[in-house]
Amino acid sequence: MATEKLIIGDTEINRAIAMAKSGETPDGKIFIFTDEKFTNLRLQVQAKTASWIVRWKSSSVTIGYAWPAKKRHITAPSTVRKLADTVLDLMKDDPDKVKSYLDAHFAGQSKSEALKAAHKTADTWTLRECVEQTIDGKTAPDAKHKIGANTVKDYRGTFSRDVFQKVLDKPAVLVTRGDIESVRDHVKKHVGASPAIKIITYTRAVLDYCARNHAGQSGLDKVDAWWHFLNAPFEIKPRNRRPEIEAIVATMLLAEEYLTKPLPGRAQGVNGTNPGTLAGLWWLVLTCQRAAAGMSLLAHDVVTDPDSNEFLLAAWAEDVMKAGQAHVLPIPDRAWAMINSFREKGRHAGSQEWAFPSERKKDAHATASGVYRILYRLAGRDALIQEAKVERKGKKVPERTERRDLLKEAGIDWWSLHDLRRSLTKVLDDNGIPGGATVILAHDIHEKSELAVTASEREREDFQKLRTARITKMAYGGAQYIALKKEAMRIWTDAVLDEYDRQKSEKAATLEAAE
Numbered sequence: 001m002a003t004e005k006l007i008i009g010d011t012e013i014n015r016a017i018a019m020a021k022s023g024e025t026p027d028g029k030i031f032i033f034t035d036e037k038f039t040n041l042r043l044q045v046q047a048k049t050a051s052w053i054v055r056w057k058s059s060s061v062t063i064g065y066a067w068p069a070k071k072r073h074i075t076a077p078s079t080v081r082k083l084a085d086t087v088l089d090l091m092k093d094d095p096d097k098v099k100s101y102l103d104a105h106f107a108g109q110s111k112s113e114a115l116k117a118a119h120k121t122a123d124t125w126t127l128r129e130c131v132e133q134t135i136d137g138k139t140a141p142d143a144k145h146k147i148g149a150n151t152v153k154d155y156r157g158t159f160s161r162d163v164f165q166k167v168l169d170k171p172a173v174l175v176t177r178g179d180i181e182s183v184r185d186h187v188k189k190h191v192g193a194s195p196a197i198k199i200i201t202y203t204r205a206v207l208d209y210c211a212r213n214h215a216g217q218s219g220l221d222k223v224d225a226w227w228h229f230l231n232a233p234f235e236i237k238p239r240n241r242r243p244e245i246e247a248i249v250a251t252m253l254l255a256e257e258y259l260t261k262p263l264p265g266r267a268q269g270v271n272g273t274n275p276g277t278l279a280g281l282w283w284l285v286l287t288c289q290r291a292a293a294g295m296s297l298l299a300h301d302v303v304t305d306p307d308s309n310e311f312l313l314a315a316w317a318e319d320v321m322k323a324g325q326a327h328v329l330p331i332p333d334r335a336w337a338m339i340n341s342f343r344e345k346g347r348h349a350g351s352q353e354w355a356f357p358s359e360r361k362k363d364a365h366a367t368a369s370g371v372y373r374i375l376y377r378l379a380g381r382d383a384l385i386q387e388a389k390v391e392r393k394g395k396k397v398p399e400r401t402e403r404r405d406l407l408k409e410a411g412i413d414w415w416s417l418h419d420l421r422r423s424l425t426k427v428l429d430d431n432g433i434p435g436g437a438t439v440i441l442a443h444d445i446h447e448k449s450e451l452a453v454t455a456s457e458r459e460r461e462d463f464q465k466l467r468t469a470r471i472t473k474m475a476y477g478g479a480q481y482i483a484l485k486k487e488a489m490r491i492w493t494d495a496v497l498d499e500y501d502r503q504k505s506e507k508a509a510t511l512e513a514a515e
Contacts, residue, residue, distance in 0.1 A: 124219030265403030276346025
């Protein structure tokens with residue numbers, strides 16, 4: 001290890017940077033410049049890093065870097081010595097205060113503000129508290145830019161990631177751009193691009209909200225708005241999967257087959273799918289609605305259409321829709337009968353609360369992930385989390401077999417529920433209704449309170465009658481394009497169900513011939 005004692009200036013800094021860039025030192029070992037002007041300061045080159053280090057007795061602290069030119073980059077000798085002087089005092093006083101001071105210093109706070117942060121417990125909000133205040137503020141009844149339940153779920157999912165927890169517990173005023181970028185990069189590597197982009201989007205939203213509305217309590221009036229410079233240097237490539245109706249139906253028949261037997265590689269005796277969840281999947285296939293909203297349909301919001309004996313009307317309030325606007329969709333009787341053939345066999349069939357109740361919890365609705373899980377299980381893509389059975393009383397325990405991709409074996413390419421929208425669009429375009437998909441998928445009721453329900457209303461004997469009247473009024477009034485919706489829904493659902501009948505008959509004939 002080579003050491004040079006001198007007054008560190010620009011020449012020495014440039015030499016250190018050159019060594020760090022190349023990753024080579026004169027003797028191939030650690031190289032150190034010890035400053036004679038501030039004797040506790042050294043510039044140390046190791047591998048491809050040139051670090052500014054302050055030493056006190058047997059302790060040392062890295063206060064910044066001459067190279068690489070990223071986090072905590074400092075190259076001006078006078079700036080380094082001033083910072084080193086303050087850090088040395090803290091090391092003598094209480095070494096535990098150094099990290100808080102450096103966090104505050106590099107977050108843009110002045111020396112006095114940074115020392116204040118180091119010398120006492122922060123009395124401003126942590127980033128976690130900022131998140132909660134933002135959610136509370138944006139969901140308040142009088143919120144100016146209100147967010148819905150799905151957005152709140154997105155916030156919760158984004159900030160609940162394990163890698164975020166240490167950062168969330170820091171005072172917001174001490175959080176740095178590097179902290180958030182580190183979380184972003186970890187999520188990008190281990191989860192994916194879309195969740196990583198949400199790290200940036202929601203962090204920026206939280207800090208913006210608190211800086212504008214709670215500057216003092218959050219402490220964000222003391223720092224520059226560095227979060228405006230947060231970025232995700234990557235993009236999500238648009239998908240172009242468009243499953244054919246034949247593949248969609250073949251998948252549904254495959255799921256139906258496993259209502260009465262376990263999937264390969266699973267614990268024997270447990271059916272691969274269940275009727276209630278399959279009903280939910282059929283509902284999403286036949287309506288092409290977003291999964292979260294589709295599963296949140298209230299039981300009393302599926303009503304008969306008084307103007308047609310061939311349709312029902314399904315309605316969603318604005319707070320469950322992504323666009324924040326209520327939505328009414330006509331459902332052909334034939335489609336509802338298909339869905340109901342599975343729905344009425346569900347574990348909690350007849351729920352007064354949810355159109356698609358959970359198979360596990362009586363008072364909850366089926367979840368988007370639960371319905372999606374059918375597709376993942378058929379493809380063998382889901383995590384195997386069940387525990388192996390233990391042999392009891394000499395009984396032989398069925399052995400697990402290797403899981404298989406049943407979709408691939410059946411010649412079906414992987415598809416997602418969102419892909420159905422492209423399938424819907426093509427079918428309707430081919431049938432001369434290019435605007436049909438838009439009105440089925442659009443959410444265009446602007447009367448925000450039309451579907452609100454009070455507890456007293458639900459207790460009335462004529463509640464369902466009044467509910468039907470309200471939904472019917474919404475469907476046929478305003479900009480709902482009900483005639484076009486009915487035509488589009490009939491074409492799409494007939495195309496799917498006609499193919500279902502064809503494949504079902506073909507399968508039955510094959511089985512009969514085999515006997």
